[in-house]
Amino acid sequence: xxxxxxxxxxxxxxxxxxxxxxxxxxxxxxxxxxxxxxxxxxxxxxxxxxxxxxxxxxxxxxxxxxxxxxxxxxxxxxxxxxxxxxxxxxxxxxxxxxxxxxxxxxxxxxxxxxxxxxxxxxxxxxxxxxxxxxxxxxxxxxxxxxxxxxxxxxxxxxxxxxxxxxxxxxxxxxxxxxxxxxxxxxxxxxxxxxxxxxxxxxxxxxxxxxxxxxxxxxxxxxxxxxxxxxxxxxxxxxxxxxxxxxxxxxxxxxxxxxxxxxx
Amino acid sequence: xxxxxxxxxxxxxxxxxxxxxxxxxxxxxxxxxxxxxxxxxxxxxxxxxxxxxxxxxxxxxxxxxxxxxxxxxxxxxxxxxxxxxxxxxxxxxxxxxxxxxxxxxxxxxxxxxxxxxxxxxxxxxxxxxxxxxxxxxxxxxxxxxxxxxxxxxxxxxxxxxxxxxxxxxxxxxxxxxxxxxxxxxxxxxxxxxxxxxxxxxxxxxxxxxxxxxxxxxxxxxxxxxxxxxxxxxxxxxxxxxxxxxxxxxxxxxxxxxxxxxxxxxxxxxxxxxxxxxxxxxxxxxxxxxxxxxxxxxxxxxxxxxxxxxxxxxxxxxxxxxxxxxxxxxxxxxxxxxxxxxxxxxxxxxxxxxxxxxxxxxxxxx
Numbered sequence: 001x002x003x004x005x006x007x008x009x010x011x012x013x014x015x016x017x018x019x020x021x022x023x024x025x026x027x028x029x030x031x032x033x034x035x036x037x038x039x040x041x042x043x044x045x046x047x048x049x050x051x052x053x054x055x056x057x058x059x060x061x062x063x064x065x066x067x068x069x070x071x072x073x074x075x076x077x078x079x080x081x082x083x084x085x086x087x088x089x090x091x092x093x094x095x096x097x098x099x100x101x102x103x104x105x106x107x108x109x110x111x112x113x114x115x116x117x118x119x120x121x122x123x124x125x126x127x128x129x130x131x132x133x134x135x136x137x138x139x140x141x142x143x144x145x146x147x148x149x150x151x152x153x154x155x156x157x158x159x160x161x162x163x164x165x166x167x168x169x170x171x172x173x174x175x176x177x178x179x180x181x182x183x184x185x186x187x188x189x190x191x192x193x194x195x196x197x198x199x200x201x202x203x204x205x206x207x208x209x210x211x212x213x214x215x216x217x218x219x220x221x222x223x224x225x226x227x228x229x230x231x232x233x234x235x236x237x238x239x240x241x242x243x244x245x246x247x248x249x250x251x252x253x254x255x256x257x258x259x260x261x262x263x
Numbered sequence: 264x265x266x267x268x269x270x271x272x273x274x275x276x277x278x279x280x281x282x283x284x285x286x287x288x289x290x291x292x293x294x295x296x297x298x299x300x301x302x303x304x305x306x307x308x309x310x311x312x313x314x315x316x317x318x319x320x321x322x323x324x325x326x327x328x329x330x331x332x333x334x335x336x337x338x339x340x341x342x343x344x345x346x347x348x349x350x351x352x353x354x355x356x357x358x359x360x361x362x363x364x365x366x367x368x369x370x371x372x373x374x375x376x377x378x379x380x381x382x383x384x385x386x387x388x389x390x391x392x393x394x395x396x397x398x399x400x401x402x403x404x405x406x407x408x409x410x411x412x413x414x415x416x417x418x419x420x421x422x423x424x425x426x427x428x429x430x431x432x433x434x435x436x437x438x439x440x441x442x443x444x445x446x447x448x449x450x451x452x453x454x455x456x457x458x459x460x461x462x463x464x465x466x467x468x469x470x471x472x473x474x475x476x477x478x479x480x481x482x483x484x485x486x487x488x489x490x491x492x493x494x495x496x497x498x499x500x501x502x503x504x505x506x507x508x509x510x511x512x513x514x515x516x517x518x519x520x521x522x523x524x525x526x527x528x529x530x531x532x533x534x535x536x537x538x539x540x541x542x543x544x545x546x547x548x549x550x551x552x553x554x555x556x557x558x559x560x561x562x563x564x565x566x567x568x569x570x571x572x573x574x575x576x577x578x579x580x581x582x583x584x585x586x587x588x589x590x591x592x593x594x595x596x597x598x599x600x601x602x603x604x605x606x607x608x609x610x611x612x613x614x615x616x617x618x619x620x621x622x623x624x625x626x627x628x
Contacts, residue, residue, distance in 0.1 A: 050476050076478030088473035092533070093465055096275075100459075101466050105478035107459040111487050114458035115451045121458055122276060128459075129272045168477065 001064060003028045003204050004049075004172060009058035010228075011048055018044045020228035021058070026172065031198055031205040033215045035239070036225040037249055042208040043085055045225075046174050049206075050082050051075050062172070076105045079171035083161040083178065085208075091150045095141060095160050096132065098149060102167030103128040135166045139193065155186045162193070166201075173197065175207040179214050187214055194218045212240065224248070265605075278453050295442055299435035311430075311438045313546045314445045315502045320526035320538035321452055322496030327524070328533040329461065330488040331468030332380055335520050336392035337496050339399035342515035343369040344497025345504030346403065346410050349418040358421040358428075366498040373493020377486035396520060403512040415511025418504040430506055441502055448495055452535050455491075464488055496523075525578065529585050531594030540593035548581070549574050 002025035011019045019041040026032045034042050047053045049060055051072040060067040062078050070078075081102075090098050106128065109121050136142050139159050144152060149160065158178065165173050175194075179187035191214050197203040209215050215222060216236040224231040224239050226248035232239045239245055267280045279285045299307055319341060326332050348365035352358060379391050403410045410416060420429035421440065428436045455461040463484050466474040471481055504510055522545055530541025552574055556567045567573060589596050603610040 052472065052475070071480075072475040073478050073480045076476060082476050084473060084476075088470045088476075090466055090469035090473075092469060093462075097462060097465070101462050101474075101479075102477055104459060104463060104466070109459065111455075111460040111491075114460040115455055117454035117458065122273075125276050125458070126272050129275070164477070 002026060003030075003063060004206065005059075005061040006045075006049075007059050007061070009045065009048060009060065010056045011044060011053050012056045017228050019048065019055075022223075022225060022228070022230050023058075024223050024230065024233060026204055026206050027220075028171075028204055029198060029202060030220045031194060031207065031218050033207045033209055033219040033222045033236075034225060035209065035212070035215060035222060036231075039227075040225045040248075041228040042225060043176055044228075046082060046176050046206075046208060049075075049080065049174060076168060076170075079169075080174065081165035081168040081170035081172070082174035083158075083165050083176055085176040085180070087154075087157050087161055089149045089157055089161055089164070092148065094146050094148055095136075095144045095152070095163075096146060098160055099132040099135060099141075099163050099167045100128055102164040103131060105168060131169065132167050135163050138166070138196070139163045155182050158182060158186075159189075162190075166197070170203065172204045172206060175205060175209070177208055177210065179209060179211045187211055190214065191217050212236075216240075276457060278457070292446065296439070299438055304434060307434055307438055309546060309550065311434070311441050311506060313542050314438075314441045315499055315506060316522075316526060316546055317539045317542035318441075318445050318448060318502065319496050319499035319523055320530065320542050321448060321535065322492050322494070322499060323523045324527045324530075324532075324535065324538045325452065325455070325464070325495070326488055326492035327527050328537065329456070329468065330464040330485070332485065332488065333385065333389045334376075334392040334492075335389045335517070335524070336376075336394075336396035336399075337493070337523050338515040338517060338519035339396040340369045340373055340493040340496040341500030341503060341519060342399060342403060342512065343372055344500030345418070345510065345515070346416070347497070348501035349416055349504050350409055352419045353416070358423060362498065362501055365501040366494045369497020369500065370490045370494025373496075374486045374490035376493070377482070377489040380485050380489060381482050393517075393520075396517065400512055400515075411511065413511060415509060417509050418507070421505060430508060437505070444498065444502065448498070449535060456535070460487065525582055529582065529592055531592030531597075534592075534594045536597075537592050537594040540597070544581075544593065548577065552577060 004026040006025065007023050009019055009022045010017070022041070022045060024032070034045065036042050044053065048055050049067065051067060051070060055068060062080060065078065067075060067078075090101060093101070108124055109118070113121055136145065139162065141156075141159060141163055144156055144160070149157060152160070158181070162175070162178060165175075178190050178194075182190065194205055194207070195218060197205060205218075207215075207219070219236050221234065222236045222239040223233045224242065224245045226245075231244045231248055232242040234242075265283065267274065269275065269280070274280050279288065298310055302310070319337070322340075323334065323337050326334055344365045347368045348358075348361050351361035351364060356364075376392065376395060380388055383391055404412050406412075407414075420427065420432065421437070422428070423440075426436060427433050428440050430437045455464075463474070463479045466477065466479050467481055467484050467488075474481055474484075500515065503514070507514060526538060526541030526545050528541075529544055530539065531537030556573075559565045559567060585592060591598075
């Protein structure tokens with residue numbers, strides 16, 4: 001059975017069919033990329049998986065468990081971590097604290113114990129810190145440990161967000177445009193990290209990305225979407241050579257005609 | 264400049280990294296404990312008042328400064344604390360039980376506010392809490408058999424282990440009692456901020472969306488925040504009741520709510536120390552105005568006693584000044600001055616310049 005099974009997923013905002021019947025599945029230990037032109041519904045699929053939107057129809061199964069029955073905050077408990085396209089970090093906290101917030105799902109103390117700072121809280125804190133330091137070492141964030149997010153450059157923030165997701169200790173990590181706004185060197189780093197996540201940490205990666213070089217380099221399979229529908233599914237090369245995908249990106253008479261037909 | 268060398272994770276987890284910092288806190292505590300021997304009755308009463316305000320300020324600080332919620336109704340929770348405490352004590356319950364129950368009552372009531380707070384934010388939440396304040400005020404008047412209605416009620420004097428803690432008969436004892444309560448709450452507050460619960464408050468403040476994605480139950484977090492905040496404010500209200508001795512609903516007016524907001528914003532949002540700085544300002548300024556007014560009257564012969572609303576005007580000017588020139592508050596200013604001295608002569612003028620960020624507009628709501 002696949003790790004993540006998305007079947008006939010759709011969400012309509014009034015008349016706008018942001019996602020309209022998309023199906024795919026992500027195998028364990030796979031890097032799966034979703035590509036598509038702007039407004040295709042890529043990020044919306046992510047938001048449906050992390051339960052920020054209520055799907056109009058369709059199902060999302062993770063490890064055989066239906067996600068639609070869970071509130072947004074209970075998705076993380078299953079082992080799904082995510083990053084955001086427009087960086088949603090906690091700006092007025094340090095990098096260390098941001099990563100520690102990623103450990104929230106693993107907390108074993110309640111607020112009363114926290115208020116009294118019982119010895120158990122300290123033991124837990126040490127364990128969380130250990131895990132966070134491992135993530136920092138992996139992403140080479142040590143130099144920024146005690147820096148406030150608000151003062152950090154964009155590229156570093158992107159990495160911190162990946163770090164926060166990794167600190168959660170997930171099974172599946174959703175990366176929403178991890179390389180957007182990064183330099184060539186930085187996105188090369190991202191490619192290596194994705195490789196390592198899969199190989200060394202045994203993670204499955206679901207990624208939305210525009211940078212085709214990165215997508216080709218790391219993806220096992222690629223799904224192309226446009227106008228909320230899936231166009232093609234296969235290896236990066238197959239999808240890139242698909243005439244429908246090319247039409248969706250570059251435009252063609254037949255595609256435009258089809259668009260008008262939909263409208 | 265002193266540099267703390269971190270040799271274990273515990274250095275970051277501990278409240279104070281080394282003996283120098285611990286020593287400073289210990290010195291401050293000793294000074295505060297010895298205050299009754301150092302100053303007269305008048306200033307000791309003022310110090311007590313300041314500590315009570317700082318306690319209430321810490322209550323609101325955790326809400327406004329650390330979890331980004333707002334409340335114009337905190338006077339209501341002070342009132343609940345005061346009335347529950349005085350009511351229970353009148354019924355014969357000893358203070359040591361009545362006092363925590365007063366905090367608990369205010370806290371439970373506050374946690375209920377979280378239900379609308381999950382759906383509202385900013386100005387809407389402010390108006391909702393204001394409405395709550397009006398309801399509580401009316402309830403106090405209506406429940407006359409319990410609260411004494413418009414006539415008010417008397418807070419019985421505190422007896423503990425046969426020692427008298429009455430505010431008039433033995434002010435020093437009452438001051439020490441308040442100091443112990445404030446110290447304990449400060450300690451618990453500091454613990455909160457270094458634990459997962461405190462971090463979840465910050466997460467909810469800065470980005471609810473990603474808080475959810477990290478597995479933080481935003482609804483529950485807000486309930487805990489409101490509960491803790493209102494509970495501590497209730498404790499402050501109970502002490503305020505004992506401090507004033509005889510009070511009615513007018514003691515806990517809307518101006519108390521606004522003054523509390525002043526305490527946290529002028530003191531410095533997001534810092535425990537801010538609550539104390541703000542409390543000192545809010546209690547000292549009226550006294551200073553009074554002293555200046557008397558001085559002017561005696562020396563130059565200008566009588567400002569007949570000018571109504573002078574205090575309010577000065578407060579307003581101070582608040583506006585802070586919001587424009589020093590949004591980080593008194594504590595923020597203190598940090599900057601300290602950095603200047605520590606780095607002297609290397610401090611740069613632009614070191615604390617606020618950065619504009621353009622990333623926020625596209626954020627998800």
